[in-house]
Amino acid sequence: MRRPPRDTEESVRCITRRSLLMGGVMVGTGAVLGGRMRYMQVDQADAFRLLAEENRIKFRLIPPTRGLIFDRNGTALAENEQIYRIAIVPEDAGDVEMVLAKLRTLIPMTDEEVEEAVKDMRKASPFLEYTLKDRLTWEDVAKVAVNAPALPGVTPEVGLSRVYPLSEELAHVIGYVGRVSDYDLSKLENPDPLLQTPKFQIGKSGVENKLELPLRGKAGNKRIEVNASGRVMRELGRQEGEAGADIQLTIDHGLQDFVQARLEGQLAAAAVVMDVRNGDLLAVGSAPSFDPNKFVRGISVSDYKELTENKYRPLANKAVQGLYPPGSTFKMVTVLAAMEAGVVTAGEHFSCRGHKEVAGRKFHCWKRSGHGAMDLHDAIKNSCDVYFYELALKAGIENITAMANRLGLGERHDVPMSAVARGLTPTKAWKEANYDQGWVLGDSLNASIGQGFVLTSPMQLAVMTARLASGTQIAPRLIKSRDGIEEPIIGTDPLGISPTALTQIRKAMNAVCNESGGTAYRSRILPREMRMAGKTGTSQVRSVVVRNQDVPWEQRDHALFVGFAPYDDPKYAVSVVVEHGGGGSTAAAPVARDIMLQALYGELPPLEAYPSRDRWEVEQMRKGLKLRGNTRVKGSDQA
The missing domain is CATH 3.40.710.10 (DD-peptidase/beta-lactamase superfamily)
Structure with missing residues (x-):
C-alpha cells in the first residue's frame, strides 16, 4: 500500500533532525579530543618528554611531625629539633655498596656504620627510604647535594628529631623514643607501614610509649619523579599527613x-x-x-x-x-x-x-x-x-x-x-x-x-x-x-x-x-x-x-x-x-x-x-x- 505524501515528508524531516544532532555530537567530540591532544602534545610536551625518557613516578611516605609534650604551665618537656640527614633508597641506588663508598669520601662514616646500613637495608624492602646519617652539618649536606648526579638514590634532607630539653629531670615520666625493633613489630597484628621504615623512631618508655598513637600522628605521601639513574628529578605532588597530638601533663x-x-x-x-x-x-x-x-x-x-649495672637502678x-x-x-x-x-x-x-x-x-x-x-x-x-x-x-x-x-x-x-x-x-x-x-x-x-x-x-x-x-x-x-x-x-x-x-x-x-x-x-x-x-x-x-x-x-x-x-x-x-x-x-x-x-x-x-x-x-x-x-x-x- 502506498504511503501518503504527508507521511513521507514527516519522515524526511525527522531523519534530517537526527542527522544534524549526531553530526553536532561528533563535531563536539572531535573538538574536545583535538583540544586535549594539543594540550598534551604542545603545552605538556616537556613534561611527557621527561616521563618518556625512562623516568619513573614513585610514592614516598612523609613521616608526620610528632606531637609535643608540655607541663601544666606550657613549658616544653619533649619537642622536635631540625636536623640535616642523608637518605638512600636501595632500589634506586642500584649498587648500594658502590654508592656508599662514594658517599664516604664526602661525609664521615665509620666501617661499623656502613656495615650496619648494608645489613639493615638487606632486611628491609628495597623501595623504603633508609636514613644513612643524621645530625650532619650544612657543609656535609652541601657536599652531597653538589655530587648528587654521581650518587643515585641518595637524597639530602631536612628532618626532625626528638629532643628532651630538661634532660634527666623528667626522664622516668616522659620516657624516650628509639628505633623500631623486630620485637616492636612482632607485638602488632597489622603494623603501620610507617613503622617498617628503617630507623623510624617510636616511644619506648613512659608517656612517649603509652601515648604512642596520638603522639605519632598519621603519615602523608609524596609523588616524586626519578630518572633512569635513580636520581630524584622533582616532586610532582604531595598529600600532607596529620601531625601528632600535643600533650599537656599535670606535672609542674x-x-x-x-x-x-x-x-x-x-x-x-x-x-x-x-x-x-x-x-x-x-x-x-x-x-x-x-x-x-x-x-x-x-x-x-x-x-x-x-x-644497667648501676646498683641504684637509674633506669627504673x-x-x-x-x-x-x-x-x-x-x-x-x-x-x-x-x-x-x-x-x-x-x-x-x-x-x-x-x-x-x-x-x-x-x-x-x-x-x-x-x-x-x-x-x-x-x-x-x-x-x-x-x-x-x-x-x-x-x-x-x-x-x-x-x-x-x-x-x-x-x-x-x-x-x-x-x-x-x-x-x-x-x-x-x-x-x-x-x-x-x-x-x-x-x-x-x-x-x-x-x-x-x-x-x-x-x-x-x-x-x-x-x-x-x-x-x-x-x-x-x-x-x-x-x-x-x-x-x-x-x-x-x-x-x-x-x-x-x-x-x-x-x-x-x-x-x-x-x-x-x-x-x-x-x-x-x-x-x-x-x-x-x-x-x-x-x-x-x-x-x-x-x-x-x-x-x-x-x-x-x-x-x-x-x-x-x-x-x-x-x-x-x-x-x-x-x-x-x-x-x-x-x-x-x-x-x-x-x-x-x-x-x-x-x-x-x-x-x-x-x-x-x-x-x-x-x-x-x-x-x-x-x-x-x-x-x-x-x-x-x-x-
Missing part, C-alpha cells in the same frame, strides 16, 4: 625540678606529689635518673652498660614500679579496717609492754620498753606496733586488705607510665594459691604494720594519703589535656568511710608532725596555715634486727613518709621512699617536708617556715641542690 616543671634535685642526694629514692582535689600528679620523682637524649641518638654500649621508675613494704605508713589502713568492722573505737586503749605474744611467738614493738596504754591517737602519733597487733587480731586480714584496696593500695592505677606496679595486699586465698600454705595469725600481725607480704609503690601511698585527706575516691591523673581538650577528673565520689573515723585519723596524723613526741615532730612546718599531717614508716628488708650502720647499704631498712597539707584545708599529698635510708623520721620526713613547702609556696620557702634548729642545715642543703631553673627564695632577691 618547677616543682618537679626541686623534687628531682632534692632526691639526688639520697642515692636511691622516689617521691610523688598529688593534688588531693583533682588527682593531678604535680611531681613524680625517681633517683638516680638518666639522660633520655642518649637513647634518641643511639646510646653507646659503655653508657648503656653503666646504666621507682615512683610507680618500685614496690616496698609500707611499714608504719600502712597503720591508718589497719585502724580504719577495725573501726569500719566495729571491733574498736577511737578511745579504746590497749597496753603495750614492748611485745605481743601469739601462738608462742613474740611480736615486738619498735620500742622494746613498751609505750604503755595506747588509744588510736597516741598509737599513730607514737607508731606503737603492739596497738596494731591487737587490731589485726580483732579485724582479720580480709577486712584489712579490703580497706587497703579502698584506699588505692593493691591497685594498678591508670597512668601512662611504664611498668606501673599493682603491689600486693594479701588474703588467705592468695597465700594458699601462691605458697600452698594456710594463713596464720602471725601473717595478720605482720601485715597490720605494713610488713610481711604487703607491698606498695610510692604512687599508691600518695593516692592513699590523698584519699584520707579528701575523703573521696580520687585517682591519679597525669594527662591534663590533648590538643587543648581537657581530660576528665576521676574519682570524686565519697569513699564511703565514716567521716568521724576519717577525722580521727587526720587528727592523729596531725599529731605525728605537730605534737611533741610525734615521730615526725622534727620535720614539722611552722606556719599554722600550712601545717602538715603525716605518718613515718620504716620497713625492714632483713629478718635479723641489727643497727643499719652495721650492715651494707642494700641490707638497711627503707625509710618512708606520707603526708598532706595544709591540715585544715588539704591541697597536696606527698609520699617519699628512701631506699635503705634507715628510719622514716630521719631520712624520709625531712625530704617530704621540703617538697611540701616547695609545693605550698610555689618557690623556695623562707627559712622561717622551718624550726630554728634546722635552718642552718636547710640552708646548706639548698646550696647543694642542682636546680635547673631560676628558683627563687620566698621574700628574697637571692636566686
Whole structure:
C-alpha cells in the first residue's frame, strides 16, 4: 500500500533532525579530543618528554611531625629539633655498596656504620627510604647535594628529631623514643607501614610509649619523579599527613625540678606529689635518673652498660614500679579496717609492754620498753606496733586488705607510665594459691604494720594519703589535656568511710608532725596555715634486727613518709621512699617536708617556715641542690 505524501515528508524531516544532532555530537567530540591532544602534545610536551625518557613516578611516605609534650604551665618537656640527614633508597641506588663508598669520601662514616646500613637495608624492602646519617652539618649536606648526579638514590634532607630539653629531670615520666625493633613489630597484628621504615623512631618508655598513637600522628605521601639513574628529578605532588597530638601533663616543671634535685642526694629514692582535689600528679620523682637524649641518638654500649649495672637502678621508675613494704605508713589502713568492722573505737586503749605474744611467738614493738596504754591517737602519733597487733587480731586480714584496696593500695592505677606496679595486699586465698600454705595469725600481725607480704609503690601511698585527706575516691591523673581538650577528673565520689573515723585519723596524723613526741615532730612546718599531717614508716628488708650502720647499704631498712597539707584545708599529698635510708623520721620526713613547702609556696620557702634548729642545715642543703631553673627564695632577691 502506498504511503501518503504527508507521511513521507514527516519522515524526511525527522531523519534530517537526527542527522544534524549526531553530526553536532561528533563535531563536539572531535573538538574536545583535538583540544586535549594539543594540550598534551604542545603545552605538556616537556613534561611527557621527561616521563618518556625512562623516568619513573614513585610514592614516598612523609613521616608526620610528632606531637609535643608540655607541663601544666606550657613549658616544653619533649619537642622536635631540625636536623640535616642523608637518605638512600636501595632500589634506586642500584649498587648500594658502590654508592656508599662514594658517599664516604664526602661525609664521615665509620666501617661499623656502613656495615650496619648494608645489613639493615638487606632486611628491609628495597623501595623504603633508609636514613644513612643524621645530625650532619650544612657543609656535609652541601657536599652531597653538589655530587648528587654521581650518587643515585641518595637524597639530602631536612628532618626532625626528638629532643628532651630538661634532660634527666623528667626522664622516668616522659620516657624516650628509639628505633623500631623486630620485637616492636612482632607485638602488632597489622603494623603501620610507617613503622617498617628503617630507623623510624617510636616511644619506648613512659608517656612517649603509652601515648604512642596520638603522639605519632598519621603519615602523608609524596609523588616524586626519578630518572633512569635513580636520581630524584622533582616532586610532582604531595598529600600532607596529620601531625601528632600535643600533650599537656599535670606535672609542674618547677616543682618537679626541686623534687628531682632534692632526691639526688639520697642515692636511691622516689617521691610523688598529688593534688588531693583533682588527682593531678604535680611531681613524680625517681633517683638516680638518666639522660633520655642518649637513647634518641643511639646510646653507646659503655653508657648503656653503666646504666644497667648501676646498683641504684637509674633506669627504673621507682615512683610507680618500685614496690616496698609500707611499714608504719600502712597503720591508718589497719585502724580504719577495725573501726569500719566495729571491733574498736577511737578511745579504746590497749597496753603495750614492748611485745605481743601469739601462738608462742613474740611480736615486738619498735620500742622494746613498751609505750604503755595506747588509744588510736597516741598509737599513730607514737607508731606503737603492739596497738596494731591487737587490731589485726580483732579485724582479720580480709577486712584489712579490703580497706587497703579502698584506699588505692593493691591497685594498678591508670597512668601512662611504664611498668606501673599493682603491689600486693594479701588474703588467705592468695597465700594458699601462691605458697600452698594456710594463713596464720602471725601473717595478720605482720601485715597490720605494713610488713610481711604487703607491698606498695610510692604512687599508691600518695593516692592513699590523698584519699584520707579528701575523703573521696580520687585517682591519679597525669594527662591534663590533648590538643587543648581537657581530660576528665576521676574519682570524686565519697569513699564511703565514716567521716568521724576519717577525722580521727587526720587528727592523729596531725599529731605525728605537730605534737611533741610525734615521730615526725622534727620535720614539722611552722606556719599554722600550712601545717602538715603525716605518718613515718620504716620497713625492714632483713629478718635479723641489727643497727643499719652495721650492715651494707642494700641490707638497711627503707625509710618512708606520707603526708598532706595544709591540715585544715588539704591541697597536696606527698609520699617519699628512701631506699635503705634507715628510719622514716630521719631520712624520709625531712625530704617530704621540703617538697611540701616547695609545693605550698610555689618557690623556695623562707627559712622561717622551718624550726630554728634546722635552718642552718636547710640552708646548706639548698646550696647543694642542682636546680635547673631560676628558683627563687620566698621574700628574697637571692636566686
